[in-house]
Amino acid sequence: MEMERQPHVLLFPFPAQGHIKPMLTLAQLLCHAGIHVTFLNTELNHHLLTQRQALSARFPTLHFHSISDGLPSDHPRTIAVYYQDIVASLRSKTAPLLCQFLISKKNNVDKDSAAAAAAAQLPPLGCVITDGIMCFAIDAAEEVGIPVIVLPITSACSFWCYSCIPNLIQEAQLPFEDEDMDRIVSGVPGMEGLLRRRDLPSICRMPTDHPIMQFYIKETKAITRASALILNTFDDLESSILSHLAPRFSKIYTIGPLHALLKSRIKDDDLSSSSSSAAATASLRQEDRRCMTWLDTQRLGSVIFISFGSLVKLTRVELLEFWHGLVSSGTPFLWVLRSDVLWSDEGEHMGQVIPTELEMGTKERGFIVDWVPQEEVLAHEAVGGFLTHSGWNSTLEGIWAGVSMLCWPKLADQQVNSRCVGRFAKLARNSVSESGSSYHNLQQLIQDLRNL
């Protein structure tokens, strides 16, 4: 590998689990091709990401850095206050720090002498890859004169829906009252007849002048200034919508499912080098691996796996309804119940709310954990079904594993995702194979980064 000829790219995700994981997967794929990657996390997430050392050891061209999110250290940083606080703070406090950081990386200067020595080994920063809701990072990269590529952490379908919101407002499809949610929506080309009001991104239920709605409109528009778009999807899955997005961007790299592409690249590498190292996933929470031993004791395809991702919260009524349903189904179940899953005003620990009549059924057939290695769980032969909130990462992981998915979309892009994907396991496998579209598009991205 000719290290000195490789480009240097900065990857900067939005500070949330579902955003950091695919961005870090892309980082590993780029490093696997020898590209130098500086991976920038907010300070808290930098510390929570315990796999940093293992990843740096596995990929010598992967360098982790942190930046302040500008919030006080005792801020709860939960979804309920996310947009108001984090987004505002990133824009006002983190943006100027990011500019300084980019300048230092572009010019290869660092105040700290150890960091300076490390920086000297690195080529000047040549490209920024950032998230779809971080347009302040696009502004910063433009100010410093570095090309920027955007990776929105969502499906092409939902990204397209967000892009069409101004159109929906113009056509008086938005706003609407919380009634007649099954009415078909027009104004999203390519999805005529398919999209109902209930399938639109959850922000579409807000007044059109709501700050969150305005935030998304602005962010989605800003992305069109990027030199290119990377999407964690694959051509066969969303080709009709990709054709609508194509005219808006000079280049779109569809290189998903990223987690599957990484697995296949690392596996190929391991086979040829006889090394035992494997791809690491990025988790900000501690995984409870006891669930794997429990799964080993269950019959083939008998278990329903329930996970609502890292952000979704339940009301007590929703929680109990799921619980009753699961126990009454008589099916073994593995349930990810994060300690923060109840809305904060109902924040008792789960154990305190198990109704007596559900205790026996839960102990006999259920296994409840705070956080699991989800990709491994989905790949386990005992798992036959996946009750999911339809977060895009979980959706791709479910498609890849080929398990039946029961969708309970709750917020953000989840409604669109659940409406638009069917059973595509075989297509996903084709896309990451050596003759597949995602494999080919990743090669193209790597080549283009080298030519920058």
Ligand code: UDP
């Ligand atoms: N995840 C995990 N363990 C769990 C629950 C979730 O590793 O117990 C991972 C899951 O594999 C997925 C990510 O967390 O990659 C959640 O991202 P997604 O886009 O599905 O949902 P979000 O958390 O953004 O709502």
